[in-house]
Amino acid sequence: MNQPQGQDLQLLNESLELALAQCEDFAPAVFARFFERRPTATALFEVPDTAMPPLGCGQMVFEIISLLLDSAAGKPYVASYMHQIASEHCAFKVEDPTLYPELMASLVDVLATLIGAQWSPAYAQAWERQSSRLLDSLPARALTCPASAAGGTPA
Ligand code: HEM
Numbered sequence: 001m002n003q004p005q006g007q008d009l010q011l012l013n014e015s016l017e018l019a020l021a022q023c024e025d026f027a028p029a030v031f032a033r034f035f036e037r038r039p040t041a042t043a044l045f046e047v048p049d050t051a052m053p054p055l056g057c058g059q060m061v062f063e064i065i066s067l068l069l070d071s072a073a074g075k076p077y078v079a080s081y082m083h084q085i086a087s088e089h090c091a092f093k094v095e096d097p098t099l100y101p102e103l104m105a106s107l108v109d110v111l112a113t114l115i116g117a118q119w120s121p122a123y124a125q126a127w128e129r130q131s132s133r134l135l136d137s138l139p140a141r142a143l144t145c146p147a148s149a150a151g152g153t154p155a
Pocket residue numbers: 041044045046054055056059060063064067085089092094099100103
């Protein structure tokens with residue numbers, strides 16, 4: 001692993017520890033923020049109770065964080081797993097590629113809010129760099145769902 005990647009991994013882990021010290025389960029907050037940023041995306045989820053986060057959202061946030069950490073650590077499986085995720089998500093009607101950066105930005109918003117005064121430009125830059133890196137492993141064609149030749153319908 002090269003040095004900037006190693007530093008990012010450390011910054012990601014440090015900021016996650018600070019956030020978890022404030023809130024053990026911030027997955028519901030990530031979805032609340034995501035739905036604030038993209039209200040129409042609620043239609044993609046089964047939401048049995050609007051006061052509750054969608055089913056399966058905890059696992060999704062856990063996997064996104066694991067992928068960001070493993071991508072920062074240079075683990076080779078990440079790119080092919082991201083392709084698999086994108087193709088599986090076509091079955092969930094997640095066809096708009098802009099939803100991916102939006103969900104990651106929602107995660108970062110929640111971390112920054114939880115960490116408050118201890119959030120720093122170094123954390124912000126590390127999350128931004130690693131989110132872009134993870135999204136770069138998703139070439140446009142991997143996000144093009146079979147039924148949507150034009151690249152998907154915006155959610
Ligand atoms: C790297 C990004 C992502 C990862 C790793 C990820 C991971 C997952 C996982 C592990 C599941 C659970 C699958 C299951 O229950 O069998 C899931 C479900 C789902 N994901 Fe994602 N996801 C990502 C991005 C997104 C985005 C951007 C959206 C857009 C809204 C989305 C929408 C959904 C939906 C609608 C489901 C089905 C939930 C349900 O059961 O109703 N995901 N995702």
